[in-house]
Amino acid sequence: MSELFLIAHLAGRWVAVAASQVDSAVDIGEVVAAPRASPAVRGLAALRSRVVTVIDTQVALGQGPALTARRAIIAAIDGHHYAFLVDAFEDVFPFERAPLSSGLVLEGRWAASATGIVERDGEPLLVLDLAALVPAGMIADDQAIAA
Amino acid sequence: MDDLLQEFIAETRETLDALSGEIVLWEANPTDRARLDAIFRFVHTVKGSCGFLDLPRLGRLAHAAEDVLAAVRDGTRVPDTALVNAVLAIVDRIGELTEAIAAGSPLDDTTEDLLIAALAEDALPVAQAMAGPQMRSASRSVRLAVDLLDRMMAGMSDMVLARNELARRLRDQPIDPRVEGALERLSLTVGEMRDTISRTRMQRIEALFSAMPRMVRDTATPLGKLVTLEVEGADVELDREMIELLRDPLVHIIRNSVDHGIESPAERRALGKREAGRLLVSARQTGNQIVLEVSDDGRGIDVDRLVAKAAAKGLHTEAKLAAMTERQRLDLIFTPGLSSRDTATAISGRGVGMDVVRANIEQIGGRIAMRNRSGAGLTIELQVPLTLSIIPAIVVGVGEQRFALPRQSIEEIVAIRGDAVRIDELGDSRVATVRGRRLPLVDLASLLGIAGGRTHALAIVGTRDGNFALGIGAVLDSEELVVKPVCPAVMGTGIYAGQTLPDSGLPMLLLDGAGVAAVAGLRFEPQAIVTENEAAVHERGIEALLFDDLDGQRRALPLAAVDRVETVSALAIRRTGGRLHLSIEGGIVPLVTMTEPPATGQVTLLRLTDGVTEIGYLIRDAHEIVTLPVAMASVRGRPGIAGVAVVNGEQVEVVDGHALFAGEMAPAAGRPLCLLHHDGTGWMDTFLRPVLEASGYRCASTLAPGETAAVTLAMDDDPPATLAGGDPVVLLRRRPAMPGEGGIYRYDRAALIAAVAAGMESRRDAVREMAR
Numbered sequence: 001m002s003e004l005f006l007i008a009h010l011a012g013r014w015v016a017v018a019a020s021q022v023d024s025a026v027d028i029g030e031v032v033a034a035p036r037a038s039p040a041v042r043g044l045a046a047l048r049s050r051v052v053t054v055i056d057t058q059v060a061l062g063q064g065p066a067l068t069a070r071r072a073i074i075a076a077i078d079g080h081h082y083a084f085l086v087d088a089f090e091d092v093f094p095f096e097r098a099p100l101s102s103g104l105v106l107e108g109r110w111a112a113s114a115t116g117i118v119e120r121d122g123e124p125l126l127v128l129d130l131a132a133l134v135p136a137g138m139i140a141d142d143q144a145i146a147a
Numbered sequence: 148m149d150d151l152l153q154e155f156i157a158e159t160r161e162t163l164d165a166l167s168g169e170i171v172l173w174e175a176n177p178t179d180r181a182r183l184d185a186i187f188r189f190v191h192t193v194k195g196s197c198g199f200l201d202l203p204r205l206g207r208l209a210h211a212a213e214d215v216l217a218a219v220r221d222g223t224r225v226p227d228t229a230l231v232n233a234v235l236a237i238v239d240r241i242g243e244l245t246e247a248i249a250a251g252s253p254l255d256d257t258t259e260d261l262l263i264a265a266l267a268e269d270a271l272p273v274a275q276a277m278a279g280p281q282m283r284s285a286s287r288s289v290r291l292a293v294d295l296l297d298r299m300m301a302g303m304s305d306m307v308l309a310r311n312e313l314a315r316r317l318r319d320q321p322i323d324p325r326v327e328g329a330l331e332r333l334s335l336t337v338g339e340m341r342d343t344i345s346r347t348r349m350q351r352i353e354a355l356f357s358a359m360p361r362m363v364r365d366t367a368t369p370l371g372k373l374v375t376l377e378v379e380g381a382d383v384e385l386d387r388e389m390i391e392l393l394r395d396p397l398v399h400i401i402r403n404s405v406d407h408g409i410e411s412p413a414e415r416r417a418l419g420k421r422e423a424g425r426l427l428v429s430a431r432q433t434g435n436q437i438v439l440e441v442s443d444d445g446r447g448i449d450v451d452r453l454v455a456k457a458a459a460k461g462l463h464t465e466a467k468l469a470a471m472t473e474r475q476r477l478d479l480i481f482t483p484g485l486s487s488r489d490t491a492t493a494i495s496g497r498g499v500g501m502d503v504v505r506a507n508i509e510q511i512g513g514r515i516a517m518r519n520r521s522g523a524g525l526t527i528e529l530q531v532p533l534t535l536s537i538i539p540a541i542v543v544g545v546g547e548q549r550f551a552l553p554r555q556s557i558e559e560i561v562a563i564r565g566d567a568v569r570i571d572e573l574g575d576s577r578v579a580t581v582r583g584r585r586l587p588l589v590d591l592a593s594l595l596g597i598a599g600g601r602t603h604a605l606a607i608v609g610t611r612d613g614n615f616a617l618g619i620g621a622v623l624d625s626e627e628l629v630v631k632p633v634c635p636a637v638m639g640t641g642i643y644a645g646q647t648l649p650d651s652g653l654p655m656l657l658l659d660g661a662g663v664a665a666v667a668g669l670r671f672e673p674q675a676i677v678t679e680n681e682a683a684v685h686e687r688g689i690e691a692l693l694f695d696d697l698d699g700q701r702r703a704l705p706l707a708a709v710d711r712v713e714t715v716s717a718l719a720i721r722r723t724g725g726r727l728h729l730s731i732e733g734g735i736v737p738l739v740t741m742t743e744p745p746a747t748g749q750v751t752l753l754r755l756t757d758g759v760t761e762i763g764y765l766i767r768d769a770h771e772i773v774t775l776p777v778a779m780a781s782v783r784g785r786p787g788i789a790g791v792a793v794v795n796g797e798q799v800e801v802v803d804g805h806a807l808f809a810g811e812m813a814p815a816a817g818r819p820l821c822l823l824h825h826d827g828t829g830w831m832d833t834f835l836r837p838v839l840e841a842s843g844y845r846c847a848s849t850l851a852p853g854e855t856a857a858v859t860l861a862m863d864d865d866p867p868a869t870l871a872g873g874d875p876v877v878l879l880r881r882r883p884a885m886p887g888e889g890g891i892y893r894y895d896r897a898a899l900i901a902a903v904a905a906g907m908e909s910r911r912d913a914v915r916e917m918a919r
Contacts, residue, residue: 032654033548034633035595036640036666044637044646044654049304051646051654053634080634135636 002094005118007125008073008086010066011058016118016125019092023074028054028083038135039065045083047074052081060084060133062109075130084130095120097127109133150354153288155196156249161290162189163242170235177226186234187216193241199361204256205244211263212237224268233265293388296347300629303344308652310337345629348388352430352437353381355390355397359428362398366405373412373422374405379429385437389531393439396504400441400527401428403501408445408525418522420444432538432555442526448519453479477519481505532632540657542624542649545591546600549655551628551647556660558607558614560622568605579605579616589667590618594642610661615669617660626650630657642666691801692753693770693794698742701799703775703792704764708804710754712769717745720765723904729763733896734842735904736763739807741787757808764807775801819907820845822856824867835860835879835893842900858906863890875906 004019031043031054040060044051052074058066072083095118100106106114106126113132117124166189173182190212197206212234218224240262247254310333317330356378367374385393409415409424416422427442454468457479468476483502508515508529518526540551541560561568561581569580570588577588586607592600602618630645633656637643644659691703692712719730720738727738729752736754744750744765753764779790779801789803821844823831836846839860850856861867863878879893891898 030653032656034637034640034643034656035548035597036642037637038639041636044633044656046308046648046652046654049301049308049648051631051648053637078635080632082634134634136639 002096004092005095005127006073006089006092007120008089010069010086011061011063014090014120014123014125016095016120016127017073017130018127021075021130023076023081025071025073025089026083027070028072028085040133040135042085047081047083050081052083054083054085055133055135057084057086057133060109060135061113062107073130077131077134082130082134084133093120151358152200152248155200156245157288157290158196159193159241159245160249162192163238163245166238170238174231174235177228177231183216183219183226186238187213187220189238190216190241199358202248204259205241205248208237208240208244208259208262211266215266230266233262236262236265291347293348296344296387299344300348303341304629304648306337307341307650308648310334311650311652342627345627348386349384350387350390351381352383352385352390352439355394356381356428356430359401363401363405363426366402367409370406371411372405372409372424374409375423375425377425377427377429379427380431383430383432383437385430385531389437392507393529393531396507396529397428397439397441399504400529401426404441404443404445404525404527408443408447410446436530436532439529439531440526441529442524444524447521447523447525448477448480448517450476450479450519450521453477457482477517480517538628538630538657540626540628540647541606541622542626542655543591543606543619544621544623545595545619546597548595548597548600549623549653550591551626551649551655551657552606552608552617552660553644553657554625556608556610558609560604560606562604563602579618581605581607581616586614586616587669588616588618589663589669591663592618592620594663594667608660608663610664613664613669615664617663628655628657640666689775691773691775693773693799694751694753695767695770696741697744697765697767699767700741701770701797702766702802703773703794703799704753704755704802705804706772708755708757710756710761713752713754714749715752717747717750720744720750723901723908728904730897730900731763733838733900735900736761738763738765740765755804755807757804760808762807764802819857820847820850820854821903822846822850822859823848824859824861824865826862826865830893831860838896838899839903842903844903858903860903862893875909877902877906 005016006019006022006025007014007016008025009015026047028045028047031045033043034041034053037043040056042054042056042065045054046052052072054072056065056069058064058069066085066087069085069087071087071089072085073089074081074083076082097116097118099116100114101117110126113128113130114126115129116127118127119125166185169182169185173179173186176182190209194206194209194213197203197209215224215230215234219226219230224230240259244254314330314334317326359378360376363374363376404426405424409426410418410420412422415424425444427440429440429442431438431440450473454471454476457463458465458468462479462482463471480501483500505515508531514530516528516530518528520526539554541554541557542549542551563570567582571578571580577590579586579588588605590602591597592602600620603621604619605616606619606622608615608617626649628647628649630647632638633643633646637646637656640662642659642662644657644662646654646656648654690706692706692709693701693703696702715729715731721728721730723735727740727744728735729738738744739762751766751769753766753769755762755764773794775792775794779792781790782788782800787803787806789801789806792799792801821839823835823846825831825848832848839846844857847854847856857875859867859876861876861878863880866878867876877899878890879899880890881893883892883895884890891902893899
């Protein structure tokens with residue numbers, strides 16, 4: 001049972017995203033900031049006539065902002081369209097999805113968003129669940145930021 | 148109603164077209180159940196719509212066919228050829244009639260009885276009357292699926308963006324004027340096109356409201372109830388789909404109100420309410436919400452009974468019910484299967500309860516709230532999001548960024564130059580004073596953390612709780628925007644109402660005024676500021692006028708309420724209209740006294756005003772202006788007295804100015820109406836109206852529906868045509884009356900006012916008579 005995965009480069013490593021989650025992969029235009037939103041939200045961008053919320057994937061994974069990233073994976077999650085910033089992407093390939101190896105310890109946000117492993121030419125890649133990278137919209141987040 | 152009729156015609160035509168195949172098949176095989184059902188549904192729908200649209204002829208035909216088809220469905224009639232033919236003749240006739248309605252041409256109804264008679268079991272076969280050539284008028288409306296409109300809208304937005312990009316590219320290089328002209332034309336067309344397409348999704352809520360008077364009447368009449376329906380805000384625009392989704396909940400709420408809320412006329416009379424119940428349905432846009440309110444003056448929800456029923460049904464334990472707040476108890480009405488009513492009636496209470504209403508509203512992202520005034524009525528408020536609605540907005544700039552603000556939430560925008568605006572630091576908060584009005588100031592740039600955002604202007608934003616000044620960089624534009632929801636991560640900030648994609652092609656966030664105020668931590672500081680001022684005054688104490696009242700008591704009245712002190716003749720005081728009035732300066736001032744005023748001599752009068760209403764307070768003697776201490780002893784059982792204060796070592800009762808005016812406000816709220824019967828010279832409006840209005844009457848030259856005039860004024864040589872109902876009429880003379888002549892000389896001001904007051908009084912008596 002092989003699935004299709006989009007291979008993308010972000011936060012200094014290659015990851016796989018299930019193609020079923022991906023709407024499209026595009027170059028993103030100008031991003032308009034959304035002040036006071038969670039830091040993982042870079043802002044809003046127009047994609048044709050649709051407005052997408054741009055997520056700084058690196059920040060969502062608990063790392064520093066990816067200021068140079070201009071490409072993004074577009075995904076529709078819970079009726080909203082999001083653009084996940086990535087440094088680069090390759091093509092879509094079929095892979096066998098394997099469960100996370102036991103004994104593999106992932107830190108922080110990676111643990112919450114990695115759902116499995118695929119192997120590309122002997123190199124293991126984490127499978128990221130984009131939905132897990134969407135920041136929650138709760139006020140609690142803001143209070144945390146304000147504090 | 149015209150819209151509804153058009154819709155009905157379109158729908159009937161469509162169904163008929165689709166049905167023609169079914170009819171042929173049914174004719175071939177009369178036992179075919181599926182065909183039979185399709186035809187039954189058609190006549191049933193037509194019957195339903197006819198009742199609603201008041202088309203009795205069509206309704207009668209459809210009803211007859213429905214009866215027969217129902218009998219066939221039940222198996223009590225056999226669908227023989229005669230029956231099939233008779234039904235088909237009726238279906239054809241429905242088609243003809245529909246076309247006749249659409250074309251507005253008459254169609255004689257002589258054969259309709261025959262058509263209906265042919266349905267009877269023992270009917271003789273009737274020769275098919277040849278249908279005349281049908282006059283089919285062109286259809287004026289098309290029915291579209293909403294998602295087609297959505298696609299159209301999305302395509303349109305793409306087109307606008309493409310045009311904008313084209314314009315930008317062309318601007319970068321020398322451009323041929325012919326190309327420029329073509330582009331301009333394109334721009335114009337695209338703009339108009341976008342407006343039109345945007346509008347296709349919008350509909351005035353009137354579409355929902357227009358059916359209401361009929362529905363209320365149809366609900367109230369079988370119950371023997373009288374209901375006056377008032378509709379406000381029918382011009383609010385709402386997404387078409389949203390209107391459809393609101394229809395059922397609203398109908399349900401209104402029926403509930405009429406059925407359960409409003410009492411029978413007899414009951415209302417016994418309760419001292421007007422016989423006709425009042426039902427107010429209103430719509431308004433507030434910020435990013437449309438608020439629909441259904442308010443009645445019926446009996447409200449009997450919360451105790453609701454709780455008892457919940458306990459009886461075992462929904463909650465007694466202890467839990469006892470611990471509930473009033474709101475939670477009221478919210479029990481949303482429990483499935485629970486109603487405050489014991490018996491279901493034909494109108495409502497068929498198992499579809501408020502739980503379904505709430506579920507429907509929440510499904511479209513709305514909220515439902517209730518304000519219950521036990522015994523006095525119920526207000527149900529539906530708040531539904533503005534999503535997909537187009538709202539007029541003002542685009543403001545802060546630093547490099549742009550935001551939209553709903554135009555209707557903005558009272559005004561003022562530049563911070565010049566003397567009109569002043570900004571002060573008050574503690575750690577800032578306050579803007581705009582033309583003497585002090586407002587808390589929220590600086591948008593610092594709230595949003597936008598570096599380099601300088602504040603050059605203030606937008607005065609009105610919210611439900613109060614107003615505040617929002618410091619912005621500049622006003623850039625004013626646009627109609629299609630607002631869509633933003634993702635939860637952005638919505639969670641609480642300051643945005645949605646996002647939009649304006650012509651610039653760059654997304655823009657729509658600010659929510661109330662949200663901004665909340666996030667900025669304004670705890671409605673307009674009030675806080677007032678309190679501060681009051682506190683300052685309190686330290687000095689309130690200034691009051693010390694006087695001896697008519698009953699000899701020494702009392703004080705807040706000086707701010709006293710307009711002036713005058714001496715008047717006791718002869719000018721009359722008990723008219725059931726209370727004391729003073730004629731003064733050609734007008735009438737209502738009087739308040741602690742005891743009966745003297746009949747002769749001179750009296751001292753305090754003329755009190757709250758800025759709007761004026762009343763007089765009679766005293767024996769005014770003394771001096773004193774400062775009242777902050778502390779006052781409370782009083783017991785003395786209406787009109789706010790408390791007892793010690794002034795110069797003496798106990799002084801402080802008159803409750805509020806109570807004086809509150810007592811005065813009651814009649815003033817319904818200021819009696821004078822109907823001016825114009826003689827065509829305009830004298831009434833120019834000369835008479837100000838006099839009457841100054842004396843506390845309202846004036847009108849025509850009556851609004853449902854209004855009655857307390858007194859009608861007319862010239863004696865041109866009396867009103869109808870002197871119906873014995874309504875008091877004051878006739879005015881153009882010349883002073885000779886002895887023995889009736890009427891009042893029109894410049895005899897005092898007599899005129901007195902006559903109007905007397906008329907008013909006679910009317911009140913008459914009304915009282917009728918009430919008995």
